[in-house]
Amino acid sequence: MNAVISQLPPLLIVVPILGALLALLLGKWKRSFAYPITLAMIGFQFAVSLVLMESVMDGEVIHYYLGGWPPPLGIELVIDSFNSFVLVVILALALLTAVWAREGADLDIVPEKRVSFFVVFQLLVTGLCGMAVTGDLFNLYVFLEISSIAAYTLVAAGRNPRSLIAGFNYLILGSIAAGFIVLGIGYLYIATGTLNMGELAVMLPAHYGQATVYAAFLFMMIGFSIKVAFFPLHLWLPDAYTEAPAAVTILIATATSKVTAYAMLRVIFSVFTLQYVTESFPVTELVLIIAAVAIIAGAVLAIAQDNLKRMLAYSSISQMGYIMFALGVANQAALAGGILHIMAHAVMKGCLFMVAGMIIYRTGFTAIRQLSGLSRRMPVACAAFALAGASMIGIPPTIGFMSKYYLVLGAVEAGEYLAAAVLLAGSLLAAVYIWKVIEVMYFGDVHDEDLGGGLEAPVSMMVPVIILAASCLLLGIFVELPLEVVGPAAAMLLGGG
Amino acid sequence: MENLLAFIATRYIYIMTIILMMIGLYALIAKKNLVKKVIGLNIFQTAIFLFYISFSDVDGGTAPIFLPDGVSATYVNPIPHVLILTAIVVGLAITAVALAIVVGIYEEYQVTGEDGLQEVMKRQ
Amino acid sequence: MRENVVIRTVCRLFVPFIQLFALYVIVHGASGPGGGFQGGVIFATSFILLLIAFGLPCVRGRFGRSWIRAYAACGIIIFAGVGLTCILFSGNFLEYAAIETALGIPHLQTLMIDIVEAGIGITVMAVMTSIILDFVGKEEEEPL
Numbered sequence: 001m002n003a004v005i006s007q008l009p010p011l012l013i014v015v016p017i018l019g020a021l022l023a024l025l026l027g028k029w030k031r032s033f034a035y036p037i038t039l040a041m042i043g044f045q046f047a048v049s050l051v052l053m054e055s056v057m058d059g060e061v062i063h064y065y066l067g068g069w070p071p072p073l074g075i076e077l078v079i080d081s082f083n084s085f086v087l088v089v090i091l092a093l094a095l096l097t098a099v100w101a102r103e104g105a106d107l108d109i110v111p112e113k114r115v116s117f118f119v120v121f122q123l124l125v126t127g128l129c130g131m132a133v134t135g136d137l138f139n140l141y142v143f144l145e146i147s148s149i150a151a152y153t154l155v156a157a158g159r160n161p162r163s164l165i166a167g168f169n170y171l172i173l174g175s176i177a178a179g180f181i182v183l184g185i186g187y188l189y190i191a192t193g194t195l196n197m198g199e200l201a202v203m204l205p206a207h208y209g210q211a212t213v214y215a216a217f218l219f220m221m222i223g224f225s226i227k228v229a230f231f232p233l234h235l236w237l238p239d240a241y242t243e244a245p246a247a248v249t250i251l252i253a254t255a256t257s258k259v260t261a262y263a264m265l266r267v268i269f270s271v272f273t274l275q276y277v278t279e280s281f282p283v284t285e286l287v288l289i290i291a292a293v294a295i296i297a298g299a300v301l302a303i304a305q306d307n308l309k310r311m312l313a314y315s316s317i318s319q320m321g322y323i324m325f326a327l328g329v330a331n332q333a334a335l336a337g338g339i340l341h342i343m344a345h346a347v348m349k350g351c352l353f354m355v356a357g358m359i360i361y362r363t364g365f366t367a368i369r370q371l372s373g374l375s376r377r378m379p380v381a382c383a384a385f386a387l388a389g390a391s392m393i394g395i396p397p398t399i400g401f402m403s404k405y406y407l408v409l410g411a412v413e414a415g416e417y418l419a420a421a422v423l424l425a426g427s428l429l430a431a432v433y434i435w436k437v438i439e440v441m442y443f444g445d446v447h448d449e450d451l452g453g454g455l456e457a458p459v460s461m462m463v464p465v466i467i468l469a470a471s472c473l474l475l476g477i478f479v480e481l482p483l484e485v486v487g488p489a490a491a492m493l494l495g496g497g
Numbered sequence: 498m499e500n501l502l503a504f505i506a507t508r509y510i511y512i513m514t515i516i517l518m519m520i521g522l523y524a525l526i527a528k529k530n531l532v533k534k535v536i537g538l539n540i541f542q543t544a545i546f547l548f549y550i551s552f553s554d555v556d557g558g559t560a561p562i563f564l565p566d567g568v569s570a571t572y573v574n575p576i577p578h579v580l581i582l583t584a585i586v587v588g589l590a591i592t593a594v595a596l597a598i599v600v601g602i603y604e605e606y607q608v609t610g611e612d613g614l615q616e617v618m619k620r621q
Numbered sequence: 622m623r624e625n626v627v628i629r630t631v632c633r634l635f636v637p638f639i640q641l642f643a644l645y646v647i648v649h650g651a652s653g654p655g656g657g658f659q660g661g662v663i664f665a666t667s668f669i670l671l672l673i674a675f676g677l678p679c680v681r682g683r684f685g686r687s688w689i690r691a692y693a694a695c696g697i698i699i700f701a702g703v704g705l706t707c708i709l710f711s712g713n714f715l716e717y718a719a720i721e722t723a724l725g726i727p728h729l730q731t732l733m734i735d736i737v738e739a740g741i742g743i744t745v746m747a748v749m750t751s752i753i754l755d756f757v758g759k760e761e762e763e764p765l
Contacts, residue, residue: 168599179541
């Protein structure tokens with residue numbers, strides 16, 4: 001059994017690629033075969049990620065050498081507590097999105113393209129998994145590009161012709177970002193001669209004063225900031241999230257942004273260790289200020305929106321500011337809060353985007369003012385929206401409150417009282433835009449009288465929504481369970497592991 | 498002045514690569530036609546690849562093939578070449594997807610320029 | 622008219638040599654410039670030459686959508702299959718040395734590298750050809 005577990009990391013990536021091929025070939029023969037294979041593959045990946053998380057819970061790290069060549073000759077896959085936590089979160093979200101997309105994909109994808117949609121969906125999830133498990137910088141870039149290209153294709157695949165333009169914008173900005181990242185990797189290779197993340201962490205401190213390492217750090221930070229949509233570089237995000245097909249928006253809002261944020265934190269803390277970021281090239285203050293601006297600006301822009309999905313997109317920009325806030329403060333509590341927020345935001349935003357998709361599926365309404373009185377027609381969907389929204393605001397005991405609590409704790413411990421005030425202000429602004437929707441849904445007059453009653457969405461779309469909404473509450477109540485993994489992960493990042 | 502000349506003489510590759518990168522970025526930002534933007538992206542990526550290959554060169558190095566007699570010969574570093582192969586494939590895939598999207602935009606709106614696109618968006 | 626005959630004859634002469642060169646580049650990837658991707662692209666250029674000289678229906682007749690899909694799948698299956706076979710022989714993924722020590726055939730490691738490169742070459746050829754054919758043949762809207 002141990003032999004099977006030790007060979008699991010590459011199977012996480014290779015078997016789903018073969019599965020995607022199988023789905024493509026069988027799907028061209030008979031269209032209904034593509035979806036079950038995709039669902040089975042994502043389910044397999046989720047099971048593998050649970051097994052991997054269980055093996056690294058007690059602090060041991062799995063190193064897997066591809067081809068049997070140890071680093072620096074070969075590429076290695078590293079799985080530790082931070083990795084496996086992010087992997088479990090994104091694969092759970094991907095599985096729920098796949099279940100949701102059984103009916104939800106019909107909203108935007110013409111039936112002829114359904115097979116290709118699910119194959120590219122599978123490749124996107126596989127690329128994200130590869131990005132999460134790799135321990136080599138250039139391999140990280142390759143998987144980042146695999147998942148990004150799949151994301152560009154999926155965003156441009158909607159029925160709405162504006163999705164093509166949104167996809168093109170996303171592609172151009174994402175490719176420039178990838179170009180910057182590869183330049184940064186090149187500079188690191190010039191400085192040290194190795195691409196392995198563990199070895200770089202050991203070899204870089206000797207080069208800390210050099211301009212090459214400064215340039216590498218700047219290029220990689222800017223490249224990852226564009227990919228993560230960190231405030232001033234976020235301009236691709238609202239259009240991409242709004243115009244993409246509903247199932248795609250859920251996946252990229254929850255999984256892609258989280259794994260890219262993970263990659264940024266991993267590069268900053270495990271390659272350029274904490275000492276570099278705070279002493280040799282102190283950017284933490286700057287990141288803190290920009291993150292604070294991101295939180296406020298994203299929330300203010302969200303309040304001004306009329307389209308439901310666009311409001312949620314700007315809210316995502318604000319929430320990514322929270323995760324970067326953890327980077328800016330960089331102590332144990334704040335990092336634990338940031339990693340917990342990766343999970344919390346994935347669950348909350350997944351639920352909110354799923355409800356938005358369900359509303360569009362059943363009623364075709366995209367604007368917030370059209371949602372008036374919706375609670376009488378879609379009670380479960382609106383209840384889930386209310387619960388996830390409450391978690392987004394940070395009402396105890398939901399998971400959103402827990403992650404924000406740790407972030408505020410970290411800020412106060414570091415003496416950044418103004419930043420803690422900004423966090424609380426962000427929660428207030430989130431309350432404004434969430435309450436705007438809830439008020440319209442619950443206290444507005446019914447919009448169209450002749451649509452009848454009982455217009456809930458199909459079961460396969462309801463089940464993931466209910467699971468995610470319940471998780472917002474349950475994960476907050478039983479927050480010690482994630483904290484068992486997140487606490488050591490944050491400590492390991494700070495220790496330069 | 499001699500310092501500047503010596504600087505350029507030894508590092509002209511880097512300066513040329515940066516100029517090429519800037520040309521690519523200029524084409525990406527300033528050109529209105531979508532296909533020209535994609536070409537600008539290609540130029541930008543090619544400049545990055547040239548930069549990688551340029552620093553893999555060793556003075557007087559030979560091709561990195563394992564010769565039966567000399568293992569300790571000076572050879573060019575092969576790892577950046579391998580990295581660039583992968584990056585070229587990635588660039589190719591990005592170009593293919595970008596052109597497919599541009600063809601889709603053309604079929605949908607019958608424009609390939611950005612100003613044409615903005616007009617169409619305003620009309621909608 | 623006369624140019625057409627010249628172009629068609631020259632292309633008909635060139636295509637086998639281009640394909641032979643492509644196979645040479647694929648096989649010599651381990652000890653010279655070359656490898657799977659480069660050889661696959663050169664192989665695809667032979668089909669593009671056919672496309673330019675003879676037009677789309679000729680190439681589509683030889684290389685329909687299902688064949689392209691089959692070739693692309695075949696290449697990836699070779700690559701992933703070799704990797705998974707190495708796991709079956711109790712090595713790591715893509716650890717050819719495990720198969721070599723298990724089966725005892727000398728130089729199997731270098732042979733495996735060539736097999737994997739061939740797989741990559743097949744996939745790259747199929748994908749490049751399908752990209753060009755899909756862009757050129759936009760009028761026939763067969764649902765993808």
